[in-house]
Amino acid sequence: MDIGENGVVRRRASQAASTRAEIVMAAGKLMLERGYVGTSVSAIAGEAGVVVQTIYNSVGSKAELLAAVLDRVAAEPGAPALLSGATRERIAAARTATEVIRIVARSSALVNERTSGILRIVSEAAVVDPDVGEFEQKRDAARLHGFGEVAAALREKRGLRAGLIYSGGMSDHEAAATMWALAHPHTFRTLVLSLGWSTEAYLNWLEKSLLAALL
Structure with missing residues (x-):
């Protein structure tokens, strides 16, 4: 050529x-x-x-269009992906588990704020379009996997609650599920869009809740 x-x-x-x-x-x-x-x-x-x-x-397809819209919105300046390259670098450079949680809380708040409108469309579309429902499930699974990486980072920094699970300890899988639930877009939409919390109030709550639940 x-x-x-x-x-x-x-x-x-x-x-x-x-x-x-x-x-x-x-x-x-x-x-x-x-x-x-x-x-x-x-x-x-x-x-x-x-x-x-x-x-x-x-x-x-139309479902793939919606997925592309969500990816574009999430990638806009000011709304980094939960575990983008830059976020992974900040987590790796963090000196303490507390710092890791603060990084994750801020990243989650930014992503949820930027994507809240289109994620509302995704939830509505999932009811009538099986392709969108499957897409939403895959994104939930990917989000859980991402939080699994965060849990491993917390464990490495000796910040994840230690001890036997039955006596209050927490596995990486349980920690990932805890972060997934607290930082889920549905929680953001309920607290901020439905109940009128400010994004700053949501961020403060998320950070405190993650610290209390994991460390």
Whole structure:
């Protein structure tokens, strides 16, 4: 492949990425405005200025569109993934278990705040679309796995509650499940969006609850 062909390939890849980004942005906008059921693939195509087949070729099904919207929202500045590379580095560099928990609490609060709107759509869509329900289960499983990594880091820093399980000790799996439940997006939505807590109040509660439950 010569230099000219390389340039063509790069331009096509750039155009494809740009088209995909426009489709995902259009899908997010319409789903937040109209809900999952009220947003058709053809409406998304019209909003993005493409034909319907381009959506299937570039992103996939309607459920995959919703997944792509959630990934885009979570990756925006100010809302790092729970265990992004940067978060893993901060956890590895933390000197104490308390510092690890504070890092995780802040990361969880930021992610939950940024994704709360689209996650509401995911929960609503899961009731009517089995593909979305499966997707939601996979994300829950991935979140639990991520907290398992945090539990291992806490154990390594001698911060996880020690002792036999029946006498108050905690396994890594139990610690991961505890973090998963306390930091779950549904908990954020209930406390902040339904009951009117501020995000700062939620963060303070989450940090204190994780410290009390795990250390």
